[in-house]
Amino acid sequence: MHHLRRTFWIILALLFAVRPAAAMDSLLVFAAASTQPVVNALIPVLKSHGITVTAVFASSATLARQIEQGGHVDAYITAHGKWMDYLEGLNLIQPGTRQNVAINRLALISGQDIDLTRVIKSIASALDGGRLAIANPQSVPAGLYAKQALLNTGQWAALKDHLAPAKDVTGALMLVARGEVPLGIVYASDVKRSSDIKASALFPNDSHDPIVYQVAGITGAKSPALDQFLAVLSGPEGAAAFQDAGFGPIKP
Secondary structure, eight states: OHHHHHHHHHHHHHHHHHHHHHHHTEEEEEEEGGGHHHHHHHHHHHHHTTOEEEEEEEOHHHHHHHHHTTOOOSEEEESOHHHHHHHHHTTOBOTTOOEEEEEEOEEEEESSOOOHHHHTTOHHHHHTTOOEEEEOTTTOHHHHHHHHHHHHTTOHHHHTTSEEEESSHHHHHHHHHTTSSSEEEEEGGGGGGOTTOOEEEEOOGGGSOOEEEEEEEBTTOOOTHHHHHHHHHHSHHHHHHHHHTTOBOOOO
């Protein structure tokens, strides 16, 4: 009996020793919808480092609100510093973990093989009664950048009543890819996400604020794998994944 008791306590101690380690090697990451190809590409890379990542993709705004409401998250990747600022103001970002990881451009897209370099200067005239797909311009980063570009190119007034708002940039991309609208505004990296996009043109860099992606650890996240995740995302492996997905590098 004494031997059985001793064996039981040894097994119990081993279970408690193993379980926290396994849990600490797992991360829940909330990531901007446009970063899905990057994060998915890095999941096997991180697995080789002993880190299991579960990723949730949505608009930066939606994810920030969920974090605010108390969702247990380890890391957050946003397409707009506004939402990182928002969480930081609520003391929900771990000090010293916030960093820039990539840049992007804004693009006008079409499911038709047409020259958009001239269309981009007069989008309303090219809609031909259709609507322009755009992420929600009130809160979603891709929509915020798009509205800014349209305002700065003098086209917002003519287009604001002819929009097809989507919950995130992936939704805007799919509206064009499925042929539900003739044109849409997404990130340049999104053009590579669908073979149904046949044409694209870039908005001038000075027509909107720089599109900078940021990552940070969330307050309360205790996984020792978090530091390694941040290091991979901001290091050579992360840079390669961002480049392959059509993003630009952070300039030193």
